[in-house]
Structures are given as C-alpha cells and as structure tokens.
Amino acid sequence: MTRKQRRGILIGAAVAVLTLAAILTLFALKDTIVFFHTPSDVAEKKIAAGQRFRLGGLVAEGSVKRGGGARVEFAVTDTLQKVSVSYEGVLPDLFREGQGVVAEGALDASGRFVADSVLAKHDENYMPPEVADALKAKGVKLGEGATHKQGTPQ
Amino acid sequence: MIIELGHFALVLALLVGLVQMVVPAVGARARDVRLMAVGEPAAMAQFALLALAFVALSYAYMTSDFSVENVARNSHSTKPAIYKLSGVWGNHEGSMLLWVLILAAFGAAVAVFGRNLPATLRANVLAVQASIAVAFALFILTTSNPFERLDPAPADGNGLNPILQDPALAFHPPFLYAGYVGFSMAFSFAVAALIEGRIDGAWARWVRPWTLAAWMFLTLGIAMGSWWAYYELGWGGWWFWDPVENASFMPWLAGTALLHSALVMEKREALKVWTILLAILTFSLSLMGTFLVRSGVLSSVHAFAVDPERGVFILAIMMLFIGGSLALFALRASGLRQGGLFAPLSREGSLVLNNILLTTACGTVLVGTLYPLALEAATGAKISVGAPYFNMTFGPLMVPLLLALPFGPYLAWKRGDVRGAAQRLLVAAILAAVASAVAFAMSGRGPHLAPFGIALGAFVMAGAVSELAYRVKLGSAPLAEVRRRLANLPRSNYGTSLAHFGVGMMVVGIVATTAYRSERILVMKPGETVAISGYDLAFRGVVPSRGPNYREQIGLFDVTRGGAPVTQLQPAKRLYDAPPQPTTEAGILNSWRGDLYVVLGDEQEGQGDGFAVRVYFNPLVRLIWIGALVMFIGGAFSLSDRRLRIGAPTRSLGRRGAVQPAE
Numbered sequence: 062m063t064r065k066q067r068r069g070i071l072i073g074a075a076v077a078v079l080t081l082a083a084i085l086t087l088f089a090l091k092d093t094i095v096f097f098h099t100p101s102d103v104a105e106k107k108i109a110a111g112q113r114f115r116l117g118g119l120v121a122e123g124s125v126k127r128g129g130g131a132r133v134e135f136a137v138t139d140t141l142q143k144v145s146v147s148y149e150g151v152l153p154d155l156f157r158e159g160q161g162v163v164a165e166g167a168l169d170a171s172g173r174f175v176a177d178s179v180l181a182k183h184d185e186n187y188m189p190p191e192v193a194d195a196l197k198a199k200g201v202k203l204g205e206g207a208t209h210k211q212g213t214p215q
Numbered sequence: 216m217i218i219e220l221g222h223f224a225l226v227l228a229l230l231v232g233l234v235q236m237v238v239p240a241v242g243a244r245a246r247d248v249r250l251m252a253v254g255e256p257a258a259m260a261q262f263a264l265l266a267l268a269f270v271a272l273s274y275a276y277m278t279s280d281f282s283v284e285n286v287a288r289n290s291h292s293t294k295p296a297i298y299k300l301s302g303v304w305g306n307h308e309g310s311m312l313l314w315v316l317i318l319a320a321f322g323a324a325v326a327v328f329g330r331n332l333p334a335t336l337r338a339n340v341l342a343v344q345a346s347i348a349v350a351f352a353l354f355i356l357t358t359s360n361p362f363e364r365l366d367p368a369p370a371d372g373n374g375l376n377p378i379l380q381d382p383a384l385a386f387h388p389p390f391l392y393a394g395y396v397g398f399s400m401a402f403s404f405a406v407a408a409l410i411e412g413r414i415d416g417a418w419a420r421w422v423r424p425w426t427l428a429a430w431m432f433l434t435l436g437i438a439m440g441s442w443w444a445y446y447e448l449g450w451g452g453w454w455f456w457d458p459v460e461n462a463s464f465m466p467w468l469a470g471t472a473l474l475h476s477a478l479v480m481e482k483r484e485a486l487k488v489w490t491i492l493l494a495i496l497t498f499s500l501s502l503m504g505t506f507l508v509r510s511g512v513l514s515s516v517h518a519f520a521v522d523p524e525r526g527v528f529i530l531a532i533m534m535l536f537i538g539g540s541l542a543l544f545a546l547r548a549s550g551l552r553q554g555g556l557f558a559p560l561s562r563e564g565s566l567v568l569n570n571i572l573l574t575t576a577c578g579t580v581l582v583g584t585l586y587p588l589a590l591e592a593a594t595g596a597k598i599s600v601g602a603p604y605f606n607m608t609f610g611p612l613m614v615p616l617l618l619a620l621p622f623g624p625y626l627a628w629k630r631g632d633v634r635g636a637a638q639r640l641l642v643a644a645i646l647a648a649v650a651s652a653v654a655f656a657m658s659g660r661g662p663h664l665a666p667f668g669i670a671l672g673a674f675v676m677a678g679a680v681s682e683l684a685y686r687v688k689l690g691s692a693p694l695a696e697v698r699r700r701l702a703n704l705p706r707s708n709y710g711t712s713l714a715h716f717g718v719g720m721m722v723v724g725i726v727a728t729t730a731y732r733s734e735r736i737l738v739m740k741p742g743e744t745v746a747i748s749g750y751d752l753a754f755r756g757v758v759p760s761r762g763p764n765y766r767e768q769i770g771l772f773d774v775t776r777g778g779a780p781v782t783q784l785q786p787a788k789r790l791y792d793a794p795p796q797p798t799t800e801a802g803i804l805n806s807w808r809g810d811l812y813v814v815l816g817d818e819q820e821g822q823g824d825g826f827a828v829r830v831y832f833n834p835l836v837r838l839i840w841i842g843a844l845v846m847f848i849g850g851a852f853s854l855s856d857r858r859l860r861i862g863a864p865t866r867s868l869g870r871r872g873a874v875q876p877a878e
Contacts, residue, residue: 155797
C-alpha cells in the first residue's frame with residue numbers, strides 16, 4: 062500500500078463519519094427540536110394538537126387543582142391569555158401560583174395542554190429566561206424576584 | 216485587614232503574571248538564559264500570591280465576615296462549616312478566583328517538575344500559561360472582585376442556595392476546574408511548540424501526563440455533578456443534556472481524543488499537527504464552557520448572576536486565545552508536518568478511528584448546544600434541543616466506537632492483525648452475547664435495542680479483561696509465569712484496561728437504567744402499600760423534624776421484599792431558613808440490582824392525608840458512577856507508570872539528543 066492510499070483510507074474514514082454525523086444532525090434538528098410558546102402565541106398561532114412544544118408563563122393565581130391520583134390541573138398565563146394544563150406527577154419544589162413555569166407537552170383535541178414534564182427551577186430568584194423575555198415582550202411588569210437578580214443583602 | 220491583604224495579593228499576582236508572560240518569552244527568543252530563568256520563580260510567586268488571596272477569602276467565609284459583599288451575598292452564619300468553605304466557590308467571584316488559583320498551580324507545577332524540559336520550551340510554556348492567568352486575573356479585578364467591602368455590614372448573609380449545600384457538590388467545582396483548567400497545560404505546550412516551530416515525541420511525553428491528570432479530574436468532576444443531580448434534584452435522572460452539562464462534556468470528549476492521539480505522537484511521532492490542533496481545541500472548549508456558564512446566555516443552576524459586562528469580557532478573552540492560537544497554528548503548522556507511516560489496520564489506525572469518532576461526537580454535542588443560541592440570535596425563535604436530539608446523533612456515533620474499542624489494545628503498532636484480535640476477542644464476544652441474553656430474559660420488555668446496548672458494554676468490559684489476561688498468558692502459561700508477568704506488566708497497561716473496563720461499566724449502567732427503569736407515581740395515605748420491582752413499600756406517615764439550618768417533613772416508608780423487612784426509607788421535603796427555599800431529599804435504597812428511589816411530593820389538599828409519591832427502581836444505575844471512578848483509577852495507574860512519571864523523559868531525551876527540529 063502506498064503512502065497515498067493509506068492517507069486516502071484515513072481521509073475516507075473521516076469523511077464517512079463526518080457525513081454520517083451531518084446527516085444525523087440535520088434529521089435530528091428537524092425532528093427533535095421543541096419550540097417555546099407563550100399562552101398568547103398559542104392563541105394566535107393555532108398550534109396543531111399533538112405538536113410538542115414548551116409552554117411558558119406564570120402559574121395563574123387560584124388555578125391549581127389536584128385531580129384524582131397524582132394529577133394536577135393548573136393554568137399558565139402571560140396575563141393576556143391563559144392555557145389550562147394537565148400534568149400527572151410530582152411538581153417541582155418551587156412550583157407555586159404566581160411564579161414562572163415551563164411545561165413541556167402538547168395540546169389535546171380540546172385545546173388543553175397535556176404536560177409530561179414541568180421544569181424545576183433551581184433557585185427562588187430564578188425565572189426561566191424564556192419566560193422573563195416573553196413576558197417582557199408582552200409588556201407584563203415583573204414583580205420583585207421574578208427576574209434574574211443578584212441577591213442583594215438586606 | 217486580611218481581606219485587603221487578599222485583594223492586594225491578587226493585584227500583585229496580576230503584576231507578577233505580566234512579568235512571567237513577557238520576560239521568559241523575550242528570553243526564549245533572545246536565547247538569554249537569565250531572562251528565561253525569571254519564569255520559574257515568577258510562576259511560584261504567582262501561585263503563592265493567588266493562594267494567599269484564596270485563603271483570605273476563605274477566612275472571610277469561615278468567620279462569616281459580612282462586611283465583605285461577596286460573603287454577605289452568598290453565606291449565612293448558621294451554615295455548617297463545610298458549606299461555609301464550599302460557599303467560597305459556590306458563587307461567580309469566588310469560583311473565578313479558584314479557577315485562576317488552579318491555573319497558577321499548574322504553572323507552578325511546570326516550574327517545579329519541568330527542570331528537564333528544554334529551557335526555551337519551558338520558558339514559552341510558562342509565558343503562555345501566565346498570559347491566560349493575566350487575562351482572568353484582570354477579569355476578576357475589573358468585573359468580579361470578591362474582595363469588595365460593604366458598608367454598613369448587614370447582620371447576616373443571604374445564604375447559599377440550599378440545593379448546593381451538599382457534600383458531593385462541595386467538591387464538584389474544584390474537581391471540574393482542575394480538569395477544565397488542567398487542559399490549559401496542553402494548550403500552553405501546544406502554543407509554545409508552535410512558537411518554537413518544532414515538536415517531537417518528547418513533547419508528547421511531556422504533555423500526556425498533564426492531559427491525563429486533567430482528564431482524570433474532569434471525569435470525576437462530571438461524575439460527581441451527575442451523581443448529585445441524581446439524588447438531590449429528585450427527578451431520578453443522572454444526565455439531562457443540559458447545555459451547561461454539555462459545556463463540561465465537550466472538553467471531556469476532546470480531551471479523551473487528545474489523550475489517545477498524544478499516545479500515537481509519543482510512540483510513533485505521527486499525528487503531530489492533529490495533536491497540536493486537538494490540544495488547542497480542547498482548551499478552547501474549556502474556555503467556551505466558562506463563557507457559556509458565566510455570560511448568562513444559558514440558564515441553569517450553574518449559570519451565575521447575569522451581568523453583560525462580564526459576558527463581553529470573557530467573550531473577548533475567549534476570542535483572543537482561541538483566535539490567536541488558531542492563527543498561530545495556521546501560520547506554523549505546515550512547518551511541523553512529518554507523519555510517521557502506518558497501515559490503517561494498526562494500533563495507530565485504531566487510535567485515529569477513536570479520534571475521528573470522539574471529535575465528531577463532540578461536534579454533534581457542540582451543534583446541539585449552540586444551535587438554539589444561534590437560531591434565537593438569527594430569527595428570535597426560542598427552541599430547546601433535548602435528549603431526543605442527542606440520542607439520535609451522539610448515540611449512533613458511540614456504537615462503532617464501543618465496538619472497535621476492545622480491538623485497539625490487541626493491535627500492534629505499525630501493522631495490526633485484526634483477524635488475530637478477533638479470535639482473541641471471541642470469549643469476550645460470547646460473554647457479551649450471554650449478558651445480552653440475560654438482560655433480555657430478565658426484563659422481557661423495554662426497547663429492542665437495549666439488549667444490544669448491554670452487549671456492547673459487556674463486550675468492552677470483557678475485552679478489557681481478556682486483553683490483560685492475554686498479556687499475562689493466563690491459561691496458556693504456568694501459573695508462576697503468569698504471576699511473574701502480572702508483576703512485570705507496566706502500570707499503564709493496567710491503567711488502559713481499567714479505564715476501558717470503566718467505560719464498559721458505564722455503558723451497561725446507562726443502558727440498563729434508561730431502558731429498564733420502573734416508575735410509579737401515585738397518591739399514598741398512611742398505611743397504604745405500593746409494589747415495585749419485587750419490593751413492597753408501606754407508607755407509615757410523615758413526621759416533622761429540624762436540621763441545623765432547615766425544617767423538614769420526613770416521610771416514613773417501610774420496605775419489605777417477599778415479606779421480609781429490608782429497611783426504612785425516609786425521603787423528605789426540606790424548607791431552608793436562609794434563603795427560605797424548599798428542597799426534596801430522595802430516599803434511596805442501594806442494592807446490587809439497582810436503586811429503589813422514593814420521592815415525597817406535595818400533600819394533596821382535600822384528599823385526607825394523601826401525599827403525592829414517586830417511586831422508581833433504577834437497575835444498575837450505580838455502575839455509571841462506579842464506572843467513572845474506575846476510569847479515574849485507571850488514569851491514576853497510568854499516571855504512576857515509570858515511563859510516564861514526571862522527570863522520566865530525561866533518559867529518552869538523552870538518547871535522542873534533545874529536541875530535534877521537525878521537518
């Protein structure tokens with residue numbers, strides 16, 4: 062085998078792997094990415110039932126209801142629109158009314174959002190930036206503690 | 216006073232760093248021994264000064280000196296002592312200080328252990344290392360100074376985020392930084408080699424131990440973070456493909472590739488240009504990780520408080536070092552070309568395959584991590600890229616890697632015998648098939664690909680053992696001969712086998728727990744029982760309790776197996792005093808089959824005394840972290856090998872007659 066052939070084999074292997082990876086990546090980006098929407102987006106964009114997305118906003122005051130078993134119903138609002146959400150499971154520690162939340166799932170035929178995950182916040186002061194940005198864009202005033210803020214000593 | 220001393224030491228460290236950055240480099244250019252000799256004492260002084268600054272900050276934390284703004288923001292007087300200390304690096308400013316301290320420690324290590332290095336190479340390495348330290352010291356002093364005072368001092372501090380008050384997490388950042396920052400050594404050596412325009416096998420012999428040490432720390436650091444997420448966040452998951460996790464995983468992938476390509480360069484003087492590029496890329500990914508975590512473009516528990524000024528500063532540092540080193544690479548790399556010749560089917564060839572697959576996998580992770588940021592910048596659309604993407608891209612690339620892995624150590628340098636290797640791996644392949652059949656029979660459910668995944672992991676494990684057995688002629692030579700061979704086998708051989716065995720363990724753990732996990736979510740009232748994976752859990756009720764800085768409600772679950780009592784699990788919901796934040800403490804029973812994992816959820820109002828309860832059984836999940844630990848131990852074995860020991864290169868250097876210019 063000549064030097065050229067040997068090099069050719071190595072380059073061929075590299076190109077083959079890279080091509081495979083590029084194809085996989087393109088397909089994966091087409092099929093697996095999940096968009097983020099606010100309740101207003103949901104109202105405006107007519108998202109098809111069964112289409113997965115992330116729903117973000119504030120948990121509407123007075124909306125949290127425990128259903129049968131571990132089922133929880135609540136509404137997510139950006140103060141302009143509301144979407145009711147159904148979730149089965151244990152809610153994150155920092156889930157509470159009036160706080161920011163991101164749920165992932167899809168709308169069912171009746172327009173209710175069936176979530177299979179509700180994202181945990183890690184920190185009392187933390188709000189998912191998508192939610193903060195989206196709310197700001199809708200002109201919603203965020204209360205103390207709702208935006209990223211550095212903890213200022215009292 | 217001590218705080219001001221620490222602040223002063225940090226400023227001095229910056230100035231010493233400036234000297235170390237300029238003088239030895241000028242000396243190396245002018246071949247002036249006296250100027251080059253400035254490097255070592257400067258590196259030692261820089262390390263001592265940064266250590267002083269770090270001790271001063273730690274002192275403020277330990278004594279709860281709330282007149283220091285950083286302490287007031289991130290600590291609290293009632294915190295246990297260990298978390299007061301870990302609070303030093305539990306925030307942006309303090310962790311940055313730890314970052315440069317570790318950077319300086321690596322620089323000082325070159326000064327101490329690098330006496331056998333060619334003088335100009337050592338001088339240039341120290342200068343490059345100092346330039347990184349200068350950039351980050353400047354960053355700390357101008358945008359993130361931990362020594363700023365607060366007047367008047369508050370009565371007490373804000374406290375540390377309670378989920379960070381955890382033993383595994385206390386040591387997660389130092390290990391992670393030792394890994395991240397450790398790759399700066401490979402970077403400094405690469406840039407120094409480019410400046411000098413020459414490189415050879417001795418260079419790789421120098422770089423490999425540092426890369427190996429950094430890789431070991433990073434492996435353990437990532438594993439600790441994963442373990443912590445598993446038991447602390449209460450989701451029972453161990454990896455989330457969170458962008459910040461990816462930020463640490465990418466340097467790990469590139470560093471693993473570097474470890475293997477440096478081997479080719481050391482033994483065969485081939486892949487020089489590639490190894491240099493990989494060294495630059497690995498540290499560039501570390502820098503990018505630092506940028507992603509600290510600029511606020513990502514959100515997660517790791518993302519520190521957002522301050523655009525900091526983001527821009529780190530972006531500038533990142534551009535400067537990545538752009539500068541790549542430009543230098545473009546200018547000088549052509550002068551380094553000199554590849555040893557080898558057949559595609561050989562040890563070198565297998566290591567090239569390893570590199571192609573690892574770097575491509577790293578590329579898919581990079582795309583998945585940056586694509587949402589790019590798309591949002593370009594179109595404003597907000598998307599998230601999650602596990603499905605990585606399963607579809609990263610997963611398939613790991614399959615050929617794991618299949619080929621056991622072959623590598625069996626192949627000879629220059630020209631390998633693949634058929635012979637396959638014959639020697641027959642036993643391993645049979646064992647893998649058996650493991651896969653057992654998995655299939657025992658579970659009888661789960662994805663069809665799962666038994667194949669188990670087989671892959673078992674193949675890697677069995678292959679690692681069989682390679683070792685082959686080397687000591689187990690079964691084909693008398694026992695005394697085997698014993699003699701076992702004792703004489705270089706430690707790096709043990710290291711390789713152990714590390715590869717660890718990879719196999721991890722694969723088995725990942726596949727088993729992902730494919731065969733059982734989960735029950737339900738509302739339980741005291742006295743009720745739930746059955747899962749052979750266990751019965753009886754809920755006895757909830758008792759309130761009080762910890763050092765939190766109150767908690769503990770759920771009592773009596774676990775029985777076939778009627779025989781096993782243990783009592785006590786998952787809890789805690790509410791910390793400062794900051795007042797609830798956390799979930801999972802109750803976990805560990806057995807050789809897997810983990811029984813119980814989480815106590817909210818009390819269900821209007822349904823009597825019912826509590827939401829989530830119960831998991833995670834088969835073989837511990838193998839993931841034990842595998843990482845075995846990889847770490849394998850690295851340690853390799854590092855302690857005589858041939859790799861720091862200082863050992865003298866002999867071979869003498870034989871080769873110092874560093875030769877590479878044409």
